[in-house]
Amino acid sequence: MTRRIVRTSIQLGALTLIVFLIVFLLDNRFRVLPDAIHNHLPIHTPGFVITDITLATCSSINLLSSCKLDAPKWHRIEKDLYLNKGWLNHAYIHIERKQEAELEETNRVILDVKVGRLDPTTSERGEGGAKWESRPGGIWLKRTAKRHASDSTKAITAVDVLFGADAVEARTGWEILDQPILIANPGDNQEARLSVRRGPYIKPERPTLRVRKDGRFKIMQVADLHLSTGLGECRDAEPAGHNGGKCDADIRTLEFLGSVLDSEKPDLVVLSGDQVNGETSPDAQSAVFKFAEMFIKRSIPFATIFGNHDDEGSLSRQALMDLTQNLPFSLSLPGPSSVDGVGNYYIEVLARGTSSHSALTLYLLDTHGYSPDERQFRGYDWLKKSQIDWFKATAQTLKNSPAHAGYKHIHMDMAFIHIPLPEYRQEDDIVKASGTYAEPPTAPGFDSGFKEALVEEGVLAVSCGHDHVNDYCALSKTEASDPKDRKPELWMCYAGGSGFGGYGGYKDVIQGGYHRRVRVFDFDMDEARIRTWKRLEYGDTEKKVDEMLIADGGKVVAP
Numbered sequence: 001m002t003r004r005i006v007r008t009s010i011q012l013g014a015l016t017l018i019v020f021l022i023v024f025l026l027d028n029r030f031r032v033l034p035d036a037i038h039n040h041l042p043i044h045t046p047g048f049v050i051t052d053i054t055l056a057t058c059s060s061i062n063l064l065s066s067c068k069l070d071a072p073k074w075h076r077i078e079k080d081l082y083l084n085k086g087w088l089n090h091a092y093i094h095i096e097r098k099q100e101a102e103l104e105e106t107n108r109v110i111l112d113v114k115v116g117r118l119d120p121t122t123s124e125r126g127e128g129g130a131k132w133e134s135r136p137g138g139i140w141l142k143r144t145a146k147r148h149a150s151d152s153t154k155a156i157t158a159v160d161v162l163f164g165a166d167a168v169e170a171r172t173g174w175e176i177l178d179q180p181i182l183i184a185n186p187g188d189n190q191e192a193r194l195s196v197r198r199g200p201y202i203k204p205e206r207p208t209l210r211v212r213k214d215g216r217f218k219i220m221q222v223a224d225l226h227l228s229t230g231l232g233e234c235r236d237a238e239p240a241g242h243n244g245g246k247c248d249a250d251i252r253t254l255e256f257l258g259s260v261l262d263s264e265k266p267d268l269v270v271l272s273g274d275q276v277n278g279e280t281s282p283d284a285q286s287a288v289f290k291f292a293e294m295f296i297k298r299s300i301p302f303a304t305i306f307g308n309h310d311d312e313g314s315l316s317r318q319a320l321m322d323l324t325q326n327l328p329f330s331l332s333l334p335g336p337s338s339v340d341g342v343g344n345y346y347i348e349v350l351a352r353g354t355s356s357h358s359a360l361t362l363y364l365l366d367t368h369g370y371s372p373d374e375r376q377f378r379g380y381d382w383l384k385k386s387q388i389d390w391f392k393a394t395a396q397t398l399k400n401s402p403a404h405a406g407y408k409h410i411h412m413d414m415a416f417i418h419i420p421l422p423e424y425r426q427e428d429d430i431v432k433a434s435g436t437y438a439e440p441p442t443a444p445g446f447d448s449g450f451k452e453a454l455v456e457e458g459v460l461a462v463s464c465g466h467d468h469v470n471d472y473c474a475l476s477k478t479e480a481s482d483p484k485d486r487k488p489e490l491w492m493c494y495a496g497g498s499g500f501g502g503y504g505g506y507k508d509v510i511q512g513g514y515h516r517r518v519r520v521f522d523f524d525m526d527e528a529r530i531r532t533w534k535r536l537e538y539g540d541t542e543k544k545v546d547e548m549l550i551a552d553g554g555k556v557v558a559p
Contacts, residue, residue, distance in 0.1 A: 420492070
């Protein structure tokens, strides 16, 4: 009896396994199971998959041509491959996309994309019988109708277009294709390249900054990169005959940036505005990805604010922030919508170990662009009352918070802006040993009182960019009837311009002309001490230029 039960159990188990395999194979090809069951199968997060890609071209003199395909079926990527510079021609990439749950038997999922004149089959074999299909622009697709292909990490789920021979990807899961899209009469336009994402969207985690085990924290300030769409053109490159006189602005700028990142190994990079040279960036996204990729591949957190040139290209301030804040290792934030500008926020650096207490607070504020009242205040805009009120309220709230009150050492604060404050003009406050005063500071004509707010809230230093060939620090002191009684209250520094796409020069003021540079702030949290120096692109590139102690014991100190 027992043997009969065991034998029957084995037979039923085998039959169940066979039935399961048959159903699985049928469902894999014909989807015979109901959606209620499919919804519980272990697949990646449902979303869009790309089922087709094509190129639509049109001409201004051919009224029958159209750059917009059937809207219900096709989604157009709103980037003209001619960057709106073609006299007659325009071209746009279109994609067909579907939700995974809506895929039908006739839909084919894209597993790979290539660009070239020749069929990729000539150099490689297709996988699983899938063949390469040709599309306009030299685009080749490898598609499959296999069931569950959309679940594969190889499936293409998003498509974008970037520009330039030096274009790079900065987003997780994305890859840029080696060859540019083939378009007729490209002229001097930047190469347009397809970029594709495989698998589902992965939201980057916001980094947590923390003081190192040795009690130190290092910030590198990078000002005025002035990157372009494409290689960019050098301005006032020194020395003039370097590299045989050949100079591609963005390549030389990024080589310098990479070198100093590898040498200094900062814990945070603050980009203090004019990362993008708007005038030469018809696709600002491509310019943004070039600087971001430098930090992402080195796992270095970075934070950005904007200058007066960033939004002069294809993207607004808000669009630039939306793009930047969603990149890996980015700490950038738009800030409160009720406050003027985009990019008013603060960053906390936590104490070493596993502490949840703040050791250092960094304030970043948007100094806007050009004066809204040129008749009365010529030049540049100023920090608004809503920003100063936000800063003061935030600083006071943080001081009274458990995260700050619980810190057992001396807490420190610093700020970063793009356009200098009016007080940068006080020549008596400039410390000659700190750097060069080569051009009159182009600070706002209206003083909104931000310097006083910084002092009131105990900020030790503020640093800016904007005026490329200035790299000095000025020491503001308290008011007193006797000059000897004036005490240090705030350091105001320039970083100096770092990018070859922005102006340099000033040979009549600077011997040998201006060499691009970055500024470093080294925080010793055990001693509540701040040291600063600069690193040069040319000359004595290993030297800590104009090194100074600017804070000690949590107080501003004179050199």
